[in-house]
Amino acid sequence: NAGVMQNPRHLVRRRGQEARLRCSPVKGHSHVYWYRQLPEEGLKFMVYLQKENIIDESGMPKERFSAEFPKEGPSILRIQQVVRGDSAAYFCASSPRLSGGPDTQYFGPGTRLTVL
C-alpha cells in the first residue's frame, strides 16, 4: 500500500518560470492538503482539496499560485512566474473520507523548490 507520492523531489527554476508540483495521495484517500515549509519554520497550510473541488485556499497567495485535484490523476500545485521567495519545501498530505472524527493526515516526502 503505497504512501503519498510527490514528484519531482527537487525542482530548480529561474525567476519568471513556472513550477508544477505533483502529488498522488494514498490510494483511497479523497482529501489532499498542500503545505509549505520555509527554512527553520514549521509547515504552513496552503490549500485543501477534495476531488475536483477546492475546499479551503485561505493559506495560498492569491496571485501566481493555483491548485487542482482532478477526478483522474494527481493533485497539482502550480506556481507561475516564480520568485526567489518561493524557494521552500512543499509537502502534500492526504487523509481518507471523513469517518465521523478527525482523520490523521499522511505526508509525502516533499518537493524542494529552488528559484535561482
Added chain:
Amino acid sequence: DQQVKQNSPSLSVQEGRISILNCDYTNSMFDYFLWYKKYPAEGPTFLISISSIKDKNEDGRFTVFLNKSAKHLSLHIVPSQPGDSAVYFCAARGNSGNTPLVFGKGTRLSVIA
C-alpha cells in the same frame, strides 16, 4: 500570530533517558493534537495524537499528555534511542471536518549514545 508554539528549538538527551518535548497553543477551538517526526529531506511522519476529551495517550515508548486548561501538551519518549534523533512537530486542528493542521516550528531532538 503563532497559534502553536514550540519554545525549545533544540533538545539533547542521553540514550536511555526520557525526552520531553513541549508545545503550547492559544486557540481554544483546537480539539485534536498530533505529533509528527521529521528526518532531513523526508516528509513528516505521524507519531501519535490525542483528542481533547483525553488527557493522556500512550503508544509504546511514546506518550502524549494534554493539559487543556493550560493549553499545553507534551510528548514523552522513554527510553530515548539514537534513532529518535529528528525534528518533532506539534500540530493542532479543530474537530469538525478535515480541517487543516496548524504546526509549531519544531524541536530538534538529539539523542546522544
